[in-house]
Amino acid sequence: MATADSAAAMNEADTAANDPTKNTQYVIGAGDQLGISVYRAPELSVPSLPVRPDGRISMPLIPDIVAAGKTPTQLGKELEERLKEYVKDPIVTVMVTNFVGPFSRQVRVIGEATEPQAIPYRDHMTVLDVMIAVKGLTKFAAGNSAVIVRRVGDKRESIKVRLSSLLKDGDIDQNVEMLPGDTLIIPQSWF
The missing domain is CATH 3.10.560.10 (Outer membrane lipoprotein wza domain like)
Incomplete structure (x- = not known):
C-alpha cells in the first residue's frame, strides 16, 4: 500500500511539474534553502541546507539525493526511507526556508x-x-x-x-x- 501511495504522490508531482498553472503545492527548486529536522536524532538534522544547481542535496548518512522537483513532504518521506537503515522509525520534516522554486x-x-x-x-x-x-x-x-x-x-x-x-x-x-x-x-x- 505504501508503494502505491508513493507512486501516486510522484505521479501527482510529475503532473504538477508539467503543468505549473495547476500546481497547488510548493515544489522545491535549485537554489532553495531547506531546513531538515530528524525527530529524536538532532545530529542528523540540518538547519540550513542549500539545494545545489543540479537539484541535489547532501546530508549526514545520505550523501546525495535529488530534492528539486519534489514537494517538501515527498522529500521528507524519501529521506525517512533512506534513514531507516540507520535510525529506528525516523520522522523527517523538510521546511523550505528560502524560496526560489523550479x-x-x-x-x-x-x-x-x-x-x-x-x-x-x-x-x-x-x-x-x-x-x-x-x-x-x-x-x-x-x-x-x-x-x-x-x-x-x-x-x-x-x-x-x-x-x-x-x-x-x-x-x-x-x-x-x-x-x-x-x-x-x-x-x-x-x-
Whole structure:
C-alpha cells in the first residue's frame, strides 16, 4: 500500500511539474534553502541546507539525493526511507526556508527594471507585484512598451503592458495577472 501511495504522490508531482498553472503545492527548486529536522536524532538534522544547481542535496548518512522537483513532504518521506537503515522509525520534516522554486515556477524580469531578476511565482501574482519586487523602472525604461512573453502549449504569446501608465498614472487595467514561466521584457527608450 505504501508503494502505491508513493507512486501516486510522484505521479501527482510529475503532473504538477508539467503543468505549473495547476500546481497547488510548493515544489522545491535549485537554489532553495531547506531546513531538515530528524525527530529524536538532532545530529542528523540540518538547519540550513542549500539545494545545489543540479537539484541535489547532501546530508549526514545520505550523501546525495535529488530534492528539486519534489514537494517538501515527498522529500521528507524519501529521506525517512533512506534513514531507516540507520535510525529506528525516523520522522523527517523538510521546511523550505528560502524560496526560489523550479524554473517553470518563476517569473523573469529582464531589461530596464531597477533590479532585473527571477522571482518565485505566487498565486494571483500581478505585474504590480513583480514591479515592486524588482524595485520599479530605471530612468531609461520605455515602460509603456513592455511585453509579457508567455508560453501557451508549444507557442509563445506576447501581451503588451503599459508599465509607466500603471506605475505613474495608476492605470489599474494594466495590472495583468502573471503566470508561472512568464518573462516580462522592459525595453530601453530611444531618446
